[in-house]
Amino acid sequence: MAEHPAYPVGLRLSGRRVVVLGGGQVAQRRLPALIAAGADIVLVSPEATASVEAMADAGEITWVRRGYEDGDLAAAWYALIATSDPAANTAASAEAERHRVWCVRSDDADQATAWTPATGHSEGVTVAVLTTHARGRDPRHTAAIRDAVVEGLRDGTLVAPHHRTRTPGVALVGGGPGDPDLITVRGRRLLAEADVVIADRLGPRDLLAELPPHVEVIDAAKIPYGRYMAQEAINNALVEHAKQGKAVVRLKGGDPFVFGRGMEEVQALAEAGIPCTVVPGISSSISVPGAAGIPVTHRGVAHEFTVVSGHVAPDDERSLVDWPSLAKLTGTLVVLMGVDKIGKIAETLVAHGRSPGTPVALVQEGTTAAQRRVDATLATVAETVRAEDVKPPAVIVIGEVVRVGPAPSA
Incomplete structure (x- = not known):
């Protein structure tokens, strides 16, 4: 079996019974994702770390305070076997096989029927990296690949275009004090996905050079007719481009709401019925x-x-x-x-x-x-x-x- 690659799949565990054996560090790392998935989690363990105990106290999991017993995996959809007792792990793994319960073993991946991928998240997308064969498994390598992909999605260096129709809207992005590395992760990602960028003079200008050639960049500092009319022209430009169905980013220096006239732009967009996402920035x-x-x-x-x-x-x-x-x-x-x-x-x-x-x-x-x-x-x-x-x-x-x-x- 080990010679064949693992088949990747996403489990929908909401409301379904998941059994976790062992309340140590492995459980502490894995439980939050299972909780987020909405699973009905039963922890079987005589002891647990303080963080795992807090999950039980908060009602996020049900804690059965004893060691593993045969029958604990009955009616489970998924099991995580992570006790410090090799004999208990082997017995639980055998029970999972009998009941056809997919199980992960923290002590012996070769004897498990499922492996946990290195996962990360970015704007509604889960990135999961899995070694294809048991032989030569290197968790650090898969984690490094996961981190590189997620970081690329977050900072915009890895761009995956949307192919579905997008709702017209504007992102009001605080670009930080000037160093391009000090823009938020979300701000940089939205900038990478933009069709139009309306940029302030004090925004992180170096980021504009990274934009693809098709992106229209409007220099707000050069919009004519003086300060008051310039703001009116900026407002009009935001509304006009958003109504054309484009992804518009208003890139401002610092934070949009710290002497940045950001709320004036939000109000103008609201009056025009244009949705606006505000991304705070690091204030100078x-x-x-x-x-x-x-x-x-x-x-x-x-x-x-x-x-x-x-x-x-x-x-x-x-x-x-x-x-x-x-x-x-x-x-x-x-x-x-x-x-x-x-x-x-x-x-x-x-x-x-x-x-x-x-x-x-x-x-x-x-x-x-x-x-x-x-x-x-x-x-x-x-x-x-x-x-x-x-x-x-x-x-x-x-x-x-x-x-x-x-x-x-x-």
Whole structure:
């Protein structure tokens, strides 16, 4: 029998009796998938690991606290034999053969009637990798193949086109702070499946070069008629392409809902009856300081951090930020889009009680190859920005956490 390849099949175990013999590490690894499959699971074992016991306590499995006895596999559809007693395993395997119950043995695959493949999941697809013959079985090799396939599906490097009609829709994807490796797995996969990508200037631009030639890329930064009309044009483009039945990705920098006007786009799509999937992104407010060695919180230094937009000055009537209150906080202040307003921001914070010697760090082009960090204080930051020619995009961190990490290199 071992000379013939195994026949791969997917078992539908929902509501069907599955018996697991042994409550050790093998059962702990295999039980979650059986639970997810909806199986009626009976565990037979005098002992179990803490995690397996928790499954029983939660009612996910039925635990019979004793060793294996002949007859335990009667009426079972599938069995996992994984006790530490070779004699019990052999007896259970023989019972499974008599009752025609497919069984897996953790101690001797050659004596089993079924093998467990290395499995992984990606968007409703299960990838199962199985060695074809018992001779030469290498679980590490099959697991490595499984991991490579699943990772390729998740990050978009392995693309399997959909051949059924897709429901028109838009994915609003947060691309992270700039490094293409910092986009989420789901975001990268959706990007790889897109027909149209409408990209921001601050999105991870390197990812656009990986798109197939047929993908239409629209540069949102170059849509004409000014800021307000540009947003309206972006909204219109999203709706227009989605109504044509295309898979549309709106690729934004950072997180779509952190000063990204993402909700405006969601609302426009909702008004047009277009479904929208929101994929959160890593916000530059925490990732960029982290990449520069600055923790936004640190034990004994800062128990809070506040993120504000600096795109309008504190004395501008359009500002919604309560700067006097922020000046009284002792935690970290992270300012986005505030490079050209940092002088006025620092002046306002000092005027309302923040120490002029409060450290400030400006991290320009964070997480990219062009990243650089410039340090100053509230008293010197305006002049430092001019002298060092700091340009947007840059994240500004104000607070004692700036001094926590190693000193920046010259």
